[in-house]
Amino acid sequence: MSVVANNVITPPNGQHWLVRFCYSFLGGLLSVALWAIIGHMLFSRPGYEQFSGFLPGPAARALARLFLDSRFWLSAAASLSRVVVGLSVAFALGLPAGVLIGYYRRLSLTTDLSVQFLRMVSPLAWMPVALLIFKSFESAIDFLITMATIWPIILTTAAGVSRVNPQWINMARDQGARDRQVLTKIVVPACVPHILTSLRLALGVAWIVLVPAEFLGVSSGLGYLINDARDTMEYDRLMAVVIAIGILGFFLDGAVRLAMKRLKWYGDART
Amino acid sequence: MICATLSIDVVSPSPECRDLMKIRIEHLDKYFPLPAGRRLPVLEDINLEIQKGDFVMVLGQSGCGKSTLLNIIGGLIAPSSGTVQVDGQPISGPHRSITMHFQEPTLLPWLDVKDNIAFGCRIRGETDDLEYRVNEFIEMMGLSGFEKSHPAELSIGMACRVSLARALVARPEVFLLDEPFASLDTFTRSRLQEELINIWLSEGFTAVFVTHDIAEAVLLGNRIVLLGGQPCRVMDTIAIDLAYPRRLTDESFFQCKKNILESFKTSLERNAP
Ligand SMILES: Nc1ncnc2c1ncn2[C@@H]1O[C@H](COP(=O)(O)OP(=O)(O)O)[C@@H](O)[C@H]1O
Ligand SMILES: [Mg+2]
Numbered sequence: 001m002s003v004v005a006n007n008v009i010t011p012p013n014g015q016h017w018l019v020r021f022c023y024s025f026l027g028g029l030l031s032v033a034l035w036a037i038i039g040h041m042l043f044s045r046p047g048y049e050q051f052s053g054f055l056p057g058p059a060a061r062a063l064a065r066l067f068l069d070s071r072f073w074l075s076a077a078a079s080l081s082r083v084v085v086g087l088s089v090a091f092a093l094g095l096p097a098g099v100l101i102g103y104y105r106r107l108s109l110t111t112d113l114s115v116q117f118l119r120m121v122s123p124l125a126w127m128p129v130a131l132l133i134f135k136s137f138e139s140a141i142d143f144l145i146t147m148a149t150i151w152p153i154i155l156t157t158a159a160g161v162s163r164v165n166p167q168w169i170n171m172a173r174d175q176g177a178r179d180r181q182v183l184t185k186i187v188v189p190a191c192v193p194h195i196l197t198s199l200r201l202a203l204g205v206a207w208i209v210l211v212p213a214e215f216l217g218v219s220s221g222l223g224y225l226i227n228d229a230r231d232t233m234e235y236d237r238l239m240a241v242v243i244a245i246g247i248l249g250f251f252l253d254g255a256v257r258l259a260m261k262r263l264k265w266y267g268d269a270r271t
Numbered sequence: 272m273i274c275a276t277l278s279i280d281v282v283s284p285s286p287e288c289r290d291l292m293k294i295r296i297e298h299l300d301k302y303f304p305l306p307a308g309r310r311l312p313v314l315e316d317i318n319l320e321i322q323k324g325d326f327v328m329v330l331g332q333s334g335c336g337k338s339t340l341l342n343i344i345g346g347l348i349a350p351s352s353g354t355v356q357v358d359g360q361p362i363s364g365p366h367r368s369i370t371m372h373f374q375e376p377t378l379l380p381w382l383d384v385k386d387n388i389a390f391g392c393r394i395r396g397e398t399d400d401l402e403y404r405v406n407e408f409i410e411m412m413g414l415s416g417f418e419k420s421h422p423a424e425l426s427i428g429m430a431c432r433v434s435l436a437r438a439l440v441a442r443p444e445v446f447l448l449d450e451p452f453a454s455l456d457t458f459t460r461s462r463l464q465e466e467l468i469n470i471w472l473s474e475g476f477t478a479v480f481v482t483h484d485i486a487e488a489v490l491l492g493n494r495i496v497l498l499g500g501q502p503c504r505v506m507d508t509i510a511i512d513l514a515y516p517r518r519l520t521d522e523s524f525f526q527c528k529k530n531i532l533e534s535f536k537t538s539l540e541r542n543a544p
Contacts, residue, residue: 029504084393131447165377167373167374167375167377168377168379169373170342170347170373170377171373172346172369172390172394173347173365174345174346174365174369174370174371175370175390175391175394175395175441176365176391177369177394181394184388184396184513186379189379190379190381191380192381263381
């Protein structure tokens, strides 16, 4: 450890990755210990033995079984495809809306109240409405994910647009750019970092809304797996699905973060 | 000839001078609206005539309205009253023959050096022999080998070279420069000053160069327009009859700078309220 910590190559503002890994590992270990202690305190009381599946040991074994089970991967794929559909619709509607709201001040003044209001409505509150509008549960879930994610997409994109360096816009106009060219050649590319941020936010929200949305009468998906495990009282499997949801979400988020890192100019101050 | 030594008092020049007139500013006022219906007067009754091929230095303190004046000539902001004419045509927006160089390099960080330089040509759809023209200015500005670099990887001096190249590749008839070298170190600045003068001598555009540095004004311009006051007016204009290239170390340069300082002092005192 000390050899790594004293490494002269370590950049002053960021620790060596191995040090970071050690810290993360330690933190993870502590969380599992906490989980084990609290779990034992709760479930070692008489009458609660049936819930011992929630403890780390049984959950870990169930997780291993889960990862080898093709039904789990089918469910994960079903969930992912819902997220992709819901997010795609949200982006298809939210990106242009966000760009226009950020670009035209009048539009922003007109829509601000409504967006701020709708943003605060829990997407799950739309569930009965979704079931009335859409015949299939599948579409209802997509709708809920869209409703959950479109607001952060609109707001983050609009914030990005309104923060585009005004001198870039002046430069483009001086070079003869028309309004549409300013939008497509300056504003939209300048917003790519904000758009990726909004993708990251939206993905997080979508992944959170997904599970309760899948409690709606569908028979596939990760939310369905949790419900199913509860009904059959396989609590170790239930806990394993919870952990799997966390792991998948972590990797999805990591993929977007990687994309953000690969943008060389992301967060670049020099203009 | 009257045309050779211009003064701001010449409002209606003789017909043969009219051909040479590039920019004419008449009774220009500019104020910015402030909250609560008040307004901030920035420019007041600016009258200026700039001849074809001039290198005019607009000299004034920070915050006195130099950038505002340049933005009005460039058609980026509208005057509150008065007119700006280029080649006899009133300016009502950005104009093809006028190109601006901003205070910051304002490079687009998602484009590499080459695409940044080509940006304006692509916007205007001038893509014939684009490659050739861009390469010409990459070479002229000493950017060879940096074509694929991104702005974040460039020093501030290099970034300035790129933005000069981006402006020059449009082959402007009027080149507006807003304190382009203010943030550079002395060595880089004097090298770029020298290169800019060489390019001006070979390309023959009309330059309006904003600065708050008297030495820079005397070094580069063939005419200095002194702005001052609150709101800002033209205090004085002075022709500089030094031959190019000028050097900071020349006795004649030093003498000229001293004279100009003296005369600016008197004109500032004369105009004091
Ligand atoms: N868009 C604007 N709105 C309000 N005030 C402005 C605006 N642009 C410039 N000003 C004000 O006008 C004055 C002159 O600004 P500027 O032309 O940038 O000065 P300079 O370039 O000489 O430093 C400053 O007091 C500045 O605060
Ligand atoms: Mg300025």
